[in-house]
Amino acid sequence: MASKRCRLIVKGNVVGVRYRDYVQKTALSYGLKGSAENQPDRTVEIVCEGDDRQVDKFVSEIIKTKNAGRGAIKEYPLAVVQDIEIYSEEPTGKYMTYTIKYGTTSEELADQMGAAYGVLLEYDHYLKKLDDKYGVISQNINQSADAIVMLASAISSFEKTMREDRTVIKELATDIKDLMQDYRKKEAKK
Numbered sequence: 519m520a521s522k523r524c525r526l527i528v529k530g531n532v533v534g535v536r537y538r539d540y541v542q543k544t545a546l547s548y549g550l551k552g553s554a555e556n557q558p559d560r561t562v563e564i565v566c567e568g569d570d571r572q573v574d575k576f577v578s579e580i581i582k583t584k585n586a587g588r589g590a591i592k593e594y595p596l597a598v599v600q601d602i603e604i605y606s607e608e609p610t611g612k613y614m615t616y617t618i619k620y621g622t623t624s625e626e627l628a629d630q631m632g633a634a635y636g637v638l639l640e641y642d643h644y645l646k647k648l649d650d651k652y653g654v655i656s657q658n659i660n661q662s663a664d665a666i667v668m669l670a671s672a673i674s675s676f677e678k679t680m681r682e683d684r685t686v687i688k689e690l691a692t693d694i695k696d697l698m699q700d701y702r703k704k705e706a707k708k
Contacts, residue, residue, distance in 0.1 A: 522573040523552075523609040526564040526580060530600035533560045534629035537597040538618045544579055548572040551613035556621060556629070566616070567609045577604060624677045631666050 528537070538554040541564050545552060550568040557563055566576055583590045583599040591597050620626050 521568075521609065522570045523565070523567045523607045524573055524577055525605045525607055526566075526577070527557075527603040527605075528562045528564060528580070528599055529602070531596065531598040532562045535596040536594045537562055537591075540591050540594045540597065541580070542616050542618050545576055545616040548576045548579075550576055551616055553613065553617050553619050555619035556625075565613075567611070567613060622677070624673055627673055631669070634666055 533556045538556065541554040541562070545554075545564075545566055548568065549572055550566045552564070552566040554565075555563050564580065566573055568576075580599075581602060583597070584602050585600065588595060588598050590599070621629075
């Protein structure tokens with residue numbers, strides 16, 4: 519069983535920028551087990567368990583990114599860590615590996631679409647310079663960004679409709695079951 523457990527709450531621009539991927543990759547490199555999960559308040563909760571020294575090294579690695587600014591995490595340049603709360607807890611031993619806890623499909627898709635939109639906006643000023651030289655690149659990129667937003671909205675609406683349809687189907691199944699029971703009772707009386 520693990521000898522140490524830490525829980526970290528990471529604040530900043532850490533949702534929708536693949537920060538959990540960075541956490542998972544780093545944790546696995548230290549042989550740790552646990553999870554990384556986006557929270558409703560746009561923070562990321564990190565849980566790690568393992569050998570004392572490895573947990574300490576991992577936490578130090580995460581702390582290095584605090585207030586380092588955009589690009590501090592080379593592979594994930596949009597992630598910006600502004601604050602980290604660290605809690606020592608008793609290890610549970612419930613983890614088999616280090617995992618990312620995902621939200622619903624629409625939440626994850628919205629995060630990724632938001633990240634893509636952010637990247638497009640981030641580089642918009644560079645594209646405007648290219649526009650002067652080559653034409654209407656930024657206009658095409660802006661149209662693509664708008665299409666991404668519309669697609670995310672459509673997927674969210676589709677998921678909501680599917681949830682509503684599931685509710686209707688369950689109600690119909692209950693009604694059919696009740697009708698079948700009534701029919702069987704009537705047939706048994708004959």
